[in-house]
Amino acid sequence: MIYGLALLAFSFLMGQWAGEILGSILGIDANVGGVGFAMIILLLCKERLTKRNLLDSEMTFGINFWGKLYIPVVIAMAASLNVRSALSSGILAILAGVIPVILAFFAFKLLIENFKPRTDAGTI
Amino acid sequence: MQELFKVIDQNGLILAFLLIGLLYFVSDWLSRAIFKRRIPGSAIAIFAGLGLGYLGGLITNGNKGLADLELFKGVGFLGGSMFRDFTIVATAMGASFFLIKKSGWIGLASLITGTLVFFIAGVLIAWTFGYRDAVSLCTIGAGACTYIVGPVTGGALGASSEVIALSIATGVVKTIAVTVLTPIFAKRIGLDNPTAAIAYGGVMGTSSGVTAGLAATDPKLVPYGAVSATFYTGLGCLLCPSLFYLILELLTAS
Numbered sequence: 393m394i395y396g397l398a399l400l401a402f403s404f405l406m407g408q409w410a411g412e413i414l415g416s417i418l419g420i421d422a423n424v425g426g427v428g429f430a431m432i433i434l435l436l437c438k439e440r441l442t443k444r445n446l447l448d449s450e451m452t453f454g455i456n457f458w459g460k461l462y463i464p465v466v467i468a469m470a471a472s473l474n475v476r477s478a479l480s481s482g483i484l485a486i487l488a489g490v491i492p493v494i495l496a497f498f499a500f501k502l503l504i505e506n507f508k509p510r511t512d513a514g515t516i
Numbered sequence: 517m518q519e520l521f522k523v524i525d526q527n528g529l530i531l532a533f534l535l536i537g538l539l540y541f542v543s544d545w546l547s548r549a550i551f552k553r554r555i556p557g558s559a560i561a562i563f564a565g566l567g568l569g570y571l572g573g574l575i576t577n578g579n580k581g582l583a584d585l586e587l588f589k590g591v592g593f594l595g596g597s598m599f600r601d602f603t604i605v606a607t608a609m610g611a612s613f614f615l616i617k618k619s620g621w622i623g624l625a626s627l628i629t630g631t632l633v634f635f636i637a638g639v640l641i642a643w644t645f646g647y648r649d650a651v652s653l654c655t656i657g658a659g660a661c662t663y664i665v666g667p668v669t670g671g672a673l674g675a676s677s678e679v680i681a682l683s684i685a686t687g688v689v690k691t692i693a694v695t696v697l698t699p700i701f702a703k704r705i706g707l708d709n710p711t712a713a714i715a716y717g718g719v720m721g722t723s724s725g726v727t728a729g730l731a732a733t734d735p736k737l738v739p740y741g742a743v744s745a746t747f748y749t750g751l752g753c754l755l756c757p758s759l760f761y762l763i764l765e766l767l768t769a770s
Contacts, residue, residue: 424750431608458606468595470565472583476573489689492637
């Protein structure tokens with residue numbers, strides 16, 4: 393189990409590192425895609441280990457445990473957001489926070505519909 | 517009683533596990549008993565979390581929701597960015613590398629679309645509220661992207677602290693709006709497969725909102741949304757104070 397957890401920690405730290413490096417190359421004080429890089433590193437490790445038959449159920453458990461903890465963490469995160477000040481800092485913040493989201497739903501729908509033919513062609 | 521407080525004070529994170537477990541239990545029960553499973557327990561629990569965050573802010577006047585109460589500081593630790601990112605990465609185990617690779621282009625397209633939609637809409641709304649200088653407009657537009665892009669942009673451009681605070685508030689409202697609206701609209705906009713989730717993460721961008729919203733919709737989609745959303749804040753921090761600001765400056769000067 394600890395091997396799985398260690399593999400997860402390894403991927404996480406490497407990914408965050410890559411994100412920080414990309415951020416500083418781009419000259420901005422932010423982590424660019426650290427989580428995305430970490431996920432891709434973890435997936436590559438998983439593929440490699442599965443091919444060599446080294447990935448046992450204990451190890452998978454060590455990673456999946458944390459994956460399942462995700463929803464409880466999100467609940468804790470929701471409870472520690474600054475909801476009061478967000479809702480009380482005026483109508484501008486509320487409108488500028490909500491209206492673009494609704495526009496983005498339409499943008500998303502358009503995007504999905506335009507991309508569909510191509511992704512379907514890819515799978516045939 | 518004093519002994520109990522001492523134990524709680526020293527084990528804040530453990531108390532947070534217990535509290536979230538209880539909250540989840542109640543939410544699951546509500547989901548079954550009242551909503552007949554039409555609204556998933558996790559969605560109710562996330563909304564309840566937001567409600568508790570509001571209450572916490574009301575009681576303490578602080579800015580970390582429930583976590584500002586000394587007793588519940590463990591909740592803030594559990595919901596902090598370290599645990600959030602670590603557990604998101606772990607969800608990748610359930611994702612397929614093949615699908616992510618295949619959706620690379622739509623992910624990129626969605627990131628650009630998302631940044632543009634949120635920035636432009638944010639700037640226009642700020643404009644209708646009377647802001648006319650490029651720095652304030654840009655900062656509020658950046659805040660409409662995420663609550664990190666806002667202050668990063670405002671800081672880089674030298675915006676007033678009032679405008680920066682407004683941009684953070686805008687970003688937090690966005691996160692909440694995405695969390696609440698995702699499960700409601702998911703079916704209607706075709707958000708039911710990994711490729712769509714990758715595009716959704718790129719369009720909406722707020723990692724917390726996208727992943728919380730997807731968790732409430734279908735937990736299997738969480739890793740796909742997260743993988744693209746994680747690039748959004750970086751892209752926003754890159755474009756807003758530079759290219760977007762220059763364009764705004766040209767527009768407001770004329």
